[in-house]
Amino acid sequence: MVFEVLTKKMDDKYSETIVLSYYEGFTEADISVPVKEAADMIKHLLNEEEFSGKYNEIQSFKLTRKDNPKKVILLGLGKKEEVDIEKVRRIFAKGIKEAINLKTKAVDVYPINTTSELSLSQVTRAMTEGLILGSYKFDKYIKDKKENPVKSICVVGANPDEIVDIDKGVVEGNILSKATILARDMVNEPANVLTPAKLAAIAEKTGKESGFEVEILKEDKIQELEMEAFMAVGRASENRPRLIVMRYFGDKKNKKEIIGLVGKGLTYDSGGLCIKSKDGMVNMKSDMGGAASVIGAMEAIARKKLKVNVIAVVAACENLISGYSYRTGDIIGSMAGKTIFIGSTDAEGRLTLADAIHYIIEKENATKILDIATLTGGAIVTLGSTATVVVSNDDEFYKALESASRITGEKIWRMPIFDEYKELLKSKVADLTNSAGNPQAITAALFVGEFVQDKPWIHMDIAGTAFTSKSSEYIAEGGTGVGVRTIYEMVKEISK
Ligand code: BES
Ligand code: MN
Ligand code: ZN
Numbered sequence: 001m002v003f004e005v006l007t008k009k010m011d012d013k014y015s016e017t018i019v020l021s022y023y024e025g026f027t028e029a030d031i032s033v034p035v036k037e038a039a040d041m042i043k044h045l046l047n048e049e050e051f052s053g054k055y056n057e058i059q060s061f062k063l064t065r066k067d068n069p070k071k072v073i074l075l076g077l078g079k080k081e082e083v084d085i086e087k088v089r090r091i092f093a094k095g096i097k098e099a100i101n102l103k104t105k106a107v108d109v110y111p112i113n114t115t116s117e118l119s120l121s122q123v124t125r126a127m128t129e130g131l132i133l134g135s136y137k138f139d140k141y142i143k144d145k146k147e148n149p150v151k152s153i154c155v156v157g158a159n160p161d162e163i164v165d166i167d168k169g170v171v172e173g174n175i176l177s178k179a180t181i182l183a184r185d186m187v188n189e190p191a192n193v194l195t196p197a198k199l200a201a202i203a204e205k206t207g208k209e210s211g212f213e214v215e216i217l218k219e220d221k222i223q224e225l226e227m228e229a230f231m232a233v234g235r236a237s238e239n240r241p242r243l244i245v246m247r248y249f250g251d252k253k254n255k256k257e258i259i260g261l262v263g264k265g266l267t268y269d270s271g272g273l274c275i276k277s278k279d280g281m282v283n284m285k286s287d288m289g290g291a292a293s294v295i296g297a298m299e300a301i302a303r304k305k306l307k308v309n310v311i312a313v314v315a316a317c318e319n320l321i322s323g324y325s326y327r328t329g330d331i332i333g334s335m336a337g338k339t340i341f342i343g344s345t346d347a348e349g350r351l352t353l354a355d356a357i358h359y360i361i362e363k364e365n366a367t368k369i370l371d372i373a374t375l376t377g378g379a380i381v382t383l384g385s386t387a388t389v390v391v392s393n394d395d396e397f398y399k400a401l402e403s404a405s406r407i408t409g410e411k412i413w414r415m416p417i418f419d420e421y422k423e424l425l426k427s428k429v430a431d432l433t434n435s436a437g438n439p440q441a442i443t444a445a446l447f448v449g450e451f452v453q454d455k456p457w458i459h460m461d462i463a464g465t466a467f468t469s470k471s472s473e474y475i476a477e478g479g480t481g482v483g484v485r486t487i488y489e490m491v492k493e494i495s496k
Contacts, residue, residue: 004174005128007167008154012067015106015154019095021075022053023083023113037063038072045074053077056206060098069108069403073098077112084410085118088126093474099150100135106152107382111166120162121169124155128173129180129485133474136181142314143336144428161209175303176488180481182206183289183296187467187479191268191285195239196316199267199288203244203295203314211302217243225359228333229340229351234317236272236325241317243443244291244357246298247366251307251495258309259491260455262356263318264373265291272319272345273327280377287349289466290372291316293483300488308495311364315352319345333432335359336451339461341427342381343435349375350434350444354451361453369452370490372460372483378440379461387411388465388482390415394456401458404489410482412460415442421445 018038028046033039041061045051051059055078062071062475075091077083092109098109109127114120129151139145155170157163186194186202194202200216207214222231222243225252234241244265266287271274276284291314298312331341332351340351353371360366379389388490390412392398398414405412421442427433432450436443445459465482468475 005131005153005155005170006154007163007170008325010156010158015108016068016072016153017073017075017099017102018156019075019099019107019109021077021091021110021112023077023080024053024055025079026053030153034409035063035069038069041072042074049435051076055082056091056094058094060102071104073102080115081288083112083115085126085407087123088112088123089130089409090473092130094126096131096134096150096153098110100148100364102150104388105254106151107150107154109153109155111155111157120165124166124169125173129177129382130168130474132174132177135181136184137476138185138478141439144484166444171305176485177297179300179488181486182299183292183484184199184479186292186295187286189288191318194267194285194288196242196265196267196318197239199265199291199314199316200242200244202308203246206299207246207293210299211305212246212248212298215245215247216462217245225335225363226333227335227355227359228482229335230315230317231354232326232330232332232481233348233351234320236322237318237320239267241315241320243359244314244316246295246308246312247364248302250300250301250305251309254309257368258311258364258366259494260360260369261294261310261312261487262353262360262369262371263290263292263294263312263314264288264353264371264375265314266349267316267318267350269319269346269348270321272348273321273325274344274346275321276346283467285328286467288316289374289462289479290483292479292481293372293487295479296484297487297491300484301491304488304492306492306495307492310491311360311366313356313364315356315361317352319348333352338431338432338450341430341433347434347444348487349373353448355450357448361455366455367434368456369459370458371448372462372487374463374466375461376440376444376463378438381441381462382415382441383413383464385468385470386439387413389445389461391417391449391459392415392457393449393452394458395450397456400493401486401490404486404493407489408485410486412486415445417446417449421441425450445485
């Protein structure tokens with residue numbers, strides 16, 4: 001279940017559980033809880049040094065009363081001068097997990113005291129993201145599953161002008177959490193269910209519900225467009241490719257700028273004839289993580305009605321093996337006209353991205369390009385699951401992503417473009433080779449960069465960050481939905 005956080009005025013209709021948060025070093029004077037039993041207990045815990053507000057500290061207790069609130073959860077925010085939005089997101093994610101453990105049905109959350117760095121709407125947005133994303137898990141295929149007992153979450157405001165700011169943050173937090181969960185669900189869906197056609201159908205439904213236009217191109221049209229590189233990758237699978245085009249025009253008067261988003265959409269990557277090992281293949285349903293990110297971002301952009309024009313393209317297909325497989329040693333064409341030597345059938349993502357990028361520039365008139373892809377094992381070697389590898393040819397465009405990433409807590413790190421790396425893309429028999437060697441994440445990025453013409457361009461390699469086998473505060477095992485919030489935030493920044 002994806003639920004929405006609501007806003008409510010402070011009144012005497014408490015919910016079953018209240019969540020309160022305190023900075024480290026809080027005193028009895030800071031405990032402004034109207035319920036006397038709760039206030040007494042917090043004082044007691046403070047004096048007994050059982051709860052002091054240190055970051056990550058969490059305490060809960062039940063009250064001996066018939067009326068609500070019956071349970072209290074205390075969260076430690078740490079030192080006031082050290083608090084930031086990511087900490088808020090994480091601690092409230094822990095808070096909701098505690099509420100679930102306590103089998104709570106309804107929760108009232110009180111916003112934290114703001115600081116000069118953190119506005120009330122920023123705080124409530126981060127809280128909302130933590131609360132919703134922290135309770136996510138992918139269990140639709142488990143018959144005997146534990147239902148989430150929490151059915152309602154309210155953020156409580158004391159006075160009317162507070163409510164306006166709280167509401168602003170909660171609304172944006174709801175939109176972004178829902179979009180992130182949409183992306184997580186798509187990544188978690190196995191490849192026998194989530195085929196290219198199914199991915200296209202989800203994009204279509206999302207567009208209808210949130211307000212952007214979707215066009216699905218089938219094979220005849222893809223052929224007509226001469227997307228030979230894309231076609232080569234999808235050739236062996238019975239699940240035929242789809243080109244998914246999503247258009248959102250929130251700023252119709254602006255004819256100058258269309259932001260182009262391209263997401264890698266391999267619904268499965270077996271490696272092709274260069275077959276992966278069993279361990280290397282087992283999670284390759286996640287190879288459409290980039291596509292999931294751009295579909296999720298489009299949903300959030302459209303629902304928030306950002307004043308900006310954005311087009312997103314996904315070249316969706318499956319990299320399998322059959323008598324029709326493309327081979328190593330093949331020389332294939334591309335929509336841009338460049339020929340490509342196939343050094344590895346497992347370096348398939350860059351082939352699909354090359355055609356999708358050429359398409360979005362030539363046919364959709366995109367003026368700036370951001371591509372996002374689970375592109376290389378090299379990205380995992382480089383930055384692990386902590387941060388996304390980024391390559392960009394434009395400092396200003398990159399800056400917008402960087403400041404977005406600071407707001408969302410999704411870490412990125414920029415890799416260099418050196419001529420020596422570009423040299424590695426050369427082939428003796430074709431214009432380019434698709435397996436250019438080390439450093440993998442950079443050479444793969446620069447291959448993609450060969451197709452962006454002179455446009456400002458950002459490349460995000462999310463191979464390490466799109467899927468995780470280790471959960472953290474607001475990220476469950478499986479698809480993470482990385483990129484959704486950061487792309488939204490970057491687009492919002494540009495739209496200002
Ligand atoms: N989809 C993979 C990259 C990947 C690996 C994503 C692990 C997530 C986790 C990509 O298509 C791939 O196979 N890349 C090759 C490139 C090589 C053949 C040049 C790789 O990283 O080994
Ligand atoms: Mn591959
Ligand atoms: Zn792949």
